[in-house]
Amino acid sequence: MIIHKIEPQGYCGGVTHAIKMAMDAAKNDSISKPIYMLGQIIHNSHVISDLEKLGIITIEEKGLSRLLLLDKINKGTVIFSAHGVSPLVYKKAKEKGLSIIDATCPYVLLVHNKIKEHLDLGYACIYIGTKNHPECEGVIGISDKIHFVSTIEDIKSLNIKNDKVYATNQTTLSIFETKIIFDEIKRIYPNSIIDDKICNATTVRQMAMENQPDADLCIVVGDKKSSNTKKLYSVSIERGIKTILIEDLKSLPKESLIGVKKINISSGASTPSYIVDEIIDYLKSLEN
Ligand code: F3S
Known part of the structure; x- marks a missing residue:
């Protein structure tokens, strides 16, 4: 054979960084306990079980957003996963008096920042992603003005009147499928800015x-x-x-x-x- x-x-850099942050927290006596992961810090059950053995508690429930999952945490430290969270989750965790460890991948943070920047400049923002994925939940939570799409059909049903259109995407999509969707955006909105953010x-x-x-x-x-x-x-x-x-x-x-x-x-x-x-x-x- x-x-x-x-x-x-x-591991990619983002995963290495997130796991290290969680492990360092578990070993650090000065960090407020208990330590919770708001959803799986990265998507791998073996890694999650290793972190749970160090005492970190996973908070997740199918169908519940990160914002609602926060209702299950009332003290200690919350770790935000590599997929990132919306500003509302951040705000709510602070209001609850929780200590925050933000393990968001820098590539995801860059997407958040680029979208905020373009919204502030008056652009209509199109974001390509997968329905119900935590990374997309975090991005869509930035503003209800973001046009979230997953397919070519979704693009066709948009009816953006703004002359300024900015389009970007979830970091872990297929490079091939995403190019087809970007091509369609460019066809319908020829002046749009296409900012492919699939990570390296x-x-x-x-x-x-x-x-x-x-x-x-x-x-x-x-x-x-x-x-x-x-x-x-x-x-x-x-x-x-x-x-x-x-x-x-x-x-x-x-x-x-x-x-x-x-x-x-x-x-x-x-x-x-x-x-x-x-x-x-x-x-x-x-x-x-
Ligand atoms: Fe890894 Fe971050 Fe890409 S977690 S897969 S480098 S978006």
Whole structure:
């Protein structure tokens, strides 16, 4: 069996930064306890469980926004996830007297700042993102004037009268799908400013997936909630290679390996390296 590890892999800068902030907080006696994560700090269940072992409590409930989740925290410290939060969440946490650790990825913060700047300058702002994703929730919460879109159809149904249009996006979208949506925005609003904010970590991983060698199977390792991981999966499918997305070795369907001679393996920017190494070691053990 030929196993090809698609590079780059490992944590992106934003994930490394967020995990370090949480770990440092857990070990710091002077930080007000208990320490809560408002939603998962990054989307990987293994990382979350490691942080919970250090005493950090995850606050999440399907369907509840970050703003409503805050109602469940009344003292101590709250960590905002790498996906960022809206100004309203910040304000509410302060009003509740909570200590705040903001682990927002700098690339996400840049999007917040760019949108605020363009709203202040009188632009109509279009933001491309995934419905119900926490990063989008944080951005949309900046202002009810933001036009949130996910598809080409959404763009077509906008009817912006402002001559000044600024368009930007969630940081972990597909570079290929997003280009098509931006092209449509440019077609309808020729003078619009297109500001693609897909982060570098997402871009280089997707390019590597697009350029992966032919294989019988591609394994993408990561959490099913992770946006950048799911996009690696879809880029690989579009590339025409049979692809599976698994969280770890336990979830690898052994029947998917039947007759497979060449395997490519990739992982999301929030997947710990040891999870990928365990899978590679297992695949190598099959050769013996
Ligand atoms: Fe940030 Fe991109 Fe990672 S937005 S958290 S650097 S995947």
